[in-house]
Amino acid sequence: MSIAECGYLTYDELKECQTLPSDERFERGPVAVIECVQQIPCNPCEAACHFGAIKIGEPITTLPALDAEKCVGCGVCVSRCPGLAIFVVNKTYTKDTATVSFPYEYEPVPKEGEEKTAVNRMGEAVCSGKIVKVADPVSFDHTPVVTIEIPREYADEVRSIERG
Secondary structure, three states: OOHHHHOOOOHHHHHHHOOOOOHHHHOOOOEEEEOOOOOOOOOHHHHHOOOOOEEOOOOOOOOOEEOOOOOOOOOHHHHHOOOOOEEEEEOOOOOOEEEEEEEOOOOOOOOOOOEEEEEOOOOOEEEEEEEEEEEOOHHHOOOOEEEEEEEHHHOOOOOEEOOO
């Protein structure tokens, strides 16, 4: 099934249309994962990256491309993406766990320390996790970035939490 048929991006589709960080890059710490597949006029992620790790160029409808070697995993791009299509994945959080940081535009915003059910791109429950950080500075323009600690094997699947 494709995004057009089911309404969500499969991991195989993502690999076909975006360059994902290499396993070696993931082993060096947090890095952005761009899941944008819409060729629309948009470039806030490129403007937000102070390290020049995200490029769109011309035309402005080009999909954003990540230079994972320049990315420091700061997450500024996550809150700036109007399509909610950028995540920061840290597969080195602990020996057995990873973190996934994602935009969260719902109420109530989860609190650090809460246990939550982590969900995949389809909204299906994947595993349990613990909220380890909620960033919501004024510069994020009312788009908090939530970071959840999960078992490492789910780092490529988890993209949000169940609401409520």
